[in-house]
Amino acid sequence: MRTAQRLVHCLLAPLLLLCLPGTVHAAAPTPRDTVADVARSIQDHYYDVECAAEIAAGLRKAAAAGEFDRYTDPRDLVTALTERIKSHDGHFRVNWLPPEQRAAEPRGRPGPNVAQPVDxxxxxxxxxxxxxxxxxxxxxxxxxxxxxxxxxxxxxxxxxxxxxxxxxxxxxxxxxxxxxxxxxxxxxxxxxxxxxxxxxxxxxxxxxxxxxxxxxxxxxxxxxxxxxxxxxxxxxxxxxxxxxxxxxxxxxxxxxxxxxxxxxxxxxxxxxxxxxEIDAGNGFSVFVATGSxxxxxxxxxxxxxxxxxxxxxxxxxxxxxxxxxxxxxxLKKGLSGGDAIDARWALDAVRAESASVPALAHAEYTGQYDRMRIEEVAGRLYLRNGKRPQQPLAALERDLFYLVDDPSVRVRFERNGDGRVAALETLRPDGSANRYRR
CATH class of the missing domain: 3.90.226.10 (2-enoyl-CoA Hydratase; Chain A, domain 1)
Known part of the structure; x- marks a missing residue:
């Protein structure tokens, strides 16, 4: 018995059904042949029987009027068909894969042009x-x-x-x-x-x-x-x-x-x-909604x-x-202590991403601070802690920055009496801090 669990909601590229070529070479299907096959697949399987009949009749009428005759390349035909029918249901999608790409060569070894299964x-x-x-x-x-x-x-x-x-x-x-x-x-x-x-x-x-x-x-x-x-x-x-x-x-x-x-x-x-996915023959298939x-x-x-x-x-x-x-x-629900500070700092960092920060003179900050080093690369400041990788900084305000990859660490620069940057301090939500002199 079919169940909802075995059927699939899907607008992803669907898996196509295998179509093994026959031993007798038949004439290539015309666009009208393909439209007839697609129409039949929809009429036989679409969940709304009355709507299915209307969609199929519309396709047959359009095909008889020659609306699809110019699509001799199957890739163009599936695009035209999909565009026509998807307005009826967002899941409708017609697909095509060359039938010969679905078969393995004799002795079971696929050739270079044979599509390989992908999990x-x-x-x-x-x-x-x-x-x-x-x-x-x-x-x-x-x-x-x-x-x-x-x-x-x-x-x-x-x-x-x-x-x-x-x-x-x-x-x-x-x-x-x-x-x-x-x-x-x-x-x-x-x-x-x-x-x-x-x-x-x-x-x-x-x-x-x-x-x-x-x-x-x-x-x-x-x-x-x-x-x-x-x-x-x-x-x-x-x-x-x-x-x-x-x-x-x-x-x-x-x-x-x-x-x-x-x-x-x-x-x-x-x-x-x-x-x-319904096999429409000759490498064509159509995804049909069978339930609602x-x-x-x-x-x-x-x-x-x-x-x-x-x-x-x-x-x-x-x-x-x-x-x-x-x-x-x-924060409004009542985080407290270091948890609240950590959340507040994270929120400040998120808001800073879309806020305009006054232009800063990066040269004021670059240099060595004990084992810490502040560097400028491509117009951005980075902190290098000893041999660790560079960590980008973003400004919250003048002299106050946070680590982009970890906003729970802030960097505050201190200035001396003449206004020059003389030290930096790393701050954490638990109240701990370290100071490094320039």
Whole structure:
């Protein structure tokens, strides 16, 4: 029986089906032949039967009128077809790969022009692109896709990668999940990740209506295996862009609707429906949405409209905005002692990135300070501590700087009676300091 877990939300470049050439060389298909095959694939598989028939009829009518005849190169034809049909559903995408590139030579040895299989999921670390602790003890998880895995198999690489990322961020005070370059993936990963931040068994997960739903019944995005130790109180921020699509949108939609996350960036793509790659023959395939989700909270989905952010900023500014909001919120909730100073200093550094600082005479600061040395490289000041690598400095104000890579360390320059810089002092949130004379 087909389940939601085995189908995939996807705007990523989909895997194409194998198409072995026959022993008899048939005439190359015309654009009209290909359009007919694509139309049939859509009519037979698209989740909305009436809409499927309308889309297919429109394609056949356009083909009969000769609208696709000029696309004799398959690469041009798939582009034209995709552009025509994606307005009906954001998941529609027609693909082509030369059939001969899908077959191995006799004796099983691939030739130089034969496409080699690539385990993209493994090579892309199952979507876990970057895990980092940002200044102020903020967790940052950059997810490029939602890799598929089977529940009941806890050691599958995709599940291990996701759990390992969350474990590395388990002690952070707030968490930012970056979905700005995430085009989708598996509902399995979505449901499991949602369960890492919400109560077990919560009725918040979308259910799916399939083309033949009467026979199969509705299936849910709720996980079969629940994340064992959900972080119910950690502040959560989701970064979005027009590239954020499908499964990535599913995560945003669920967590936003229950008030569990703050969404920052730009409105998402608006591609809600999961589906599968359908072989249309002769090297052509088409990704067709075979189901549609419905939220138990909104009783609809985000198809066509996308998901508007809570805080609208250009996507390039989303991370810095999330850092500032997270740090400010943590400070207002009552961090104390050195933790509060560390968060405040991190917030000052984030704000300084977009603030205008008066031009400084770098020559005033360069030179040797005991074992410390201040150097200027390409118009920027660097601190070199003995044999350690150079560390870039950024100014907060005249004579006060921070380490760009670690804002929990500040550098304050001291001047003597005639106004010349005579020493530098390194400061830390716990109150410790070291002074170095020039």
């Amino acid at each position: 993209y999921a493994r090579r892309r670390n199952y979507g876990v692109h970057r895990v980092e602790i940002l200044p102020g003890n903020l967790g940052y998880l950059d997810l490029k896709e939602f890799a598929d895995f089977r529940f009941g198999e806890p050691r599958t690489p995709a599940r291990v990668a996701l759990e390992s990322a969350l474990q590395l961020l388990a002690s952070t005070d707030a968490l930012i999940i970056d979905l700005r370059d995430n085009g989708g993936g598996s509902p399995v990963s979505v449901g499991y990740l949602v369960s890492a931040f919400t109560p077990k068994g919560a009725d918040i997960y979308s259910s799916f209506r399939w083309r033949d739903g009467d026979a199969l019944g509705s299936t849910s995005e709720a996980p079969v295996d629940w994340y064992p130790n959900p972080r119910l109180d950690v502040p959560l921020y989701l970064l979005t862009s027009p590239r954020t699509a499908s499964a990535a949108e599913a995560l945003v939609y669920t967590l936003k609707n229950v008030g569990r996350a703050v969404v920052i960036g730009e409105t998402s793509a608006g591609a809600a429906n999961p589906g599968a 989700p419905t939220s138990p909270i909104t009783h609809r989905n985000w198809e066509g409209s996308g998901i508007a952010p809570d805080v609208a900023v250009p996507q390039r500014e989303a991370l810095r905005t999330a850092q500032a909001l997270a740090l400010d919120s943590l």
